[in-house]
Amino acid sequence: MNLSYLWYEAARLMTTPARLVVDVARHGLQNPANPLAYSPYARSLAAACEMFERVTRRYGKPSFGFTxxxxxxxxxxxxxxxxxxxxxxxxxxxxxxxxxxxxxxxxxxxxxxxxxxxxxxxxxxxxxxxxxxxxxxxxxxxxxxxxxxxxxxxxxxxxxxxxxxxxxxxxxxxxxxxxxxxxxxxxxxxxxxxxxxxxxxxxxxxxxxxxxxxxxxxxAVNCVAQERGTAWFERNCITTVPAGYLGVWRSVYPGFFQLSGFMAMNLDRHVNAHAEMFDHLVTGDGDSAEKHREFYDEYLAVMDLTAEFYLQTVKTVFVxxxxxxxxxxxxxxxxxxxxxxxxxxxxxxxxxxxxxxxxxxxxxxxxxxxxxxxxxxxxxxxxxxxxxxxxxxxxxxxxxxxxxxxxxxxxxSEGGGVAISHRPEPDLSGAPA
Structure with missing residues (x-):
């Protein structure tokens, strides 16, 4: 039984108190009423606090936000x-x-x-x-x-x-x-x-x-799927949603697995991006830091896929x-x-x-x-x-x-191909979902 989801949830819960403390400290260090807020030491410490909070956070579903x-x-x-x-x-x-x-x-x-x-x-x-x-x-x-x-x-x-x-x-x-x-x-x-x-x-x-x-x-993505085959992914990438979610007991391919793969493909780029954000926070370059936040708020927000969809896609498309x-x-x-x-x-x-x-x-x-x-x-x-x-x-x-x-x-255009006849349409409302 793959217990990855349980370990992931346990790690997330264990870091929650530290994340809250660090976030409070960050706000204190950035408070204009704090005489130390403008010192290089306070800026560096506040930047480190924000980086820790962001790295340990679970990102929720973003909105399109079009107005x-x-x-x-x-x-x-x-x-x-x-x-x-x-x-x-x-x-x-x-x-x-x-x-x-x-x-x-x-x-x-x-x-x-x-x-x-x-x-x-x-x-x-x-x-x-x-x-x-x-x-x-x-x-x-x-x-x-x-x-x-x-x-x-x-x-x-x-x-x-x-x-x-x-x-x-x-x-x-x-x-x-x-x-x-x-x-x-x-x-x-x-x-x-x-x-x-x-x-x-x-x-x-x-x-x-x-x-x-x-x-x-x-x-590289294609080659990994071809070399390992569907059985490897089923053994190593499929787990069960733990209690606390509406989909409890559903077999899934977790979003944090997919995110790990994405990050690993360009790890040096992501490390450099976070190092640059730290520098932006320390130097007070708010516009650059905000661009980083916007990108990673989206990039780090991930969702789980049903196991059957993921495995059938791997087999059909890549294997x-x-x-x-x-x-x-x-x-x-x-x-x-x-x-x-x-x-x-x-x-x-x-x-x-x-x-x-x-x-x-x-x-x-x-x-x-x-x-x-x-x-x-x-x-x-x-x-x-x-x-x-x-x-x-x-x-x-x-x-x-x-x-x-x-x-x-x-x-x-008028199509240029054979016209499609209008036959009676089948009822797909009862198809498995």
Missing amino acids: SVTIDGTSVPVSERVVWERPFYRVITFDRSFLRGPTAPQPKLLIVAPMSGHYATLLRGTVEAMLPDHQVFVTDWADARMVPIGAGRFDLDSYIDYLIDMFRDLGPELHVMAVCQPAVPVLAAVAVMEAQGYAPVPRSITLMGGPIDTRRSPT DHALPRGSMIHRGARVDLGAIRSCAILAIEGENDDISGVGQTQAALDLTPNLPPQRKAYHLQQAVGHYGVFNGSRYRTIIAPRIAGFIRQMGD
Whole structure:
């Protein structure tokens, strides 16, 4: 029995008193009424207290926090609204209070957030860049430790079922953006819809840094999964949610495991970033320190994944390479990418991506032979890593406009492929969740 979660909780509880004492000390050292507050010694000690408090804290789920967006030079109020909800996730949209309606209908864009340890708010910059010209929806996945075990299972098949439900309920004329991990289930969901005649099929999907075929330019992440196999991950990475959470007794892949892996990949960078923050605090560089806080408040906030979803994803995507090999199964039927004839595909990759190597996402274009060439597009962004594919300055100035242009082009076109017949739609409400 893997007791990692119990040890983690025990360590967190044992450090709580020290964290509280240190935090009180920090406030005392920074109090303007304290004559020592302006001395180099007090600044250094206060900085050390803050670093200790942040390192030992459990970070809660962040919020998107959008209050306004700038459209044509005008600040427009934004409000958040839940439009779709199931036990393991909900769909959020962002309503913009236009003083005058937009001059033309704006495309509907569903952004499918990664279910890989971080919350959907990691895509705050991704969403913000698309808000001015699109009606944006985003998937907000639930933390598995907060979902009661009575809500049932959630695996890769359930994920695809949910996506099909979403596409139909938010359609027609829906465009989809899949960031990293969801590229595989999104592509599979579209293939299932086109093969079985479900309507409406999304007009386009944009796949960003996704592991469609991890045999191409394999990264360290890909190699570890391939070498160790699914059984190793089941033995060493799966544990049970302890008492104190709604999901008690649920088998999960803990978020702190995933975070440890992320941190270990670039440990020197994170160590240097924290050392720099200490210096900023000591020298009183508040702006730089605040940027560090904002980034790590998001980066260190992690969620648990259900064990069945995690293990099925490892096996299907990284060990068996089932989708590119044509052997991926969904609900007993083979996922046939050759069935995709209508939904346009844009593949986007980063030159320096160390999670999904160059060519892994582009594989989606090669695996859909019956989709007309004019409904396929590819963009390789120079000088960005994995995170830069969907966030940062190059995303805002180059990638986001490229996506918006593709969406407009595919929204204006008539499809160029075989029309999808409108057959009776199956009821997926009873599918395992």
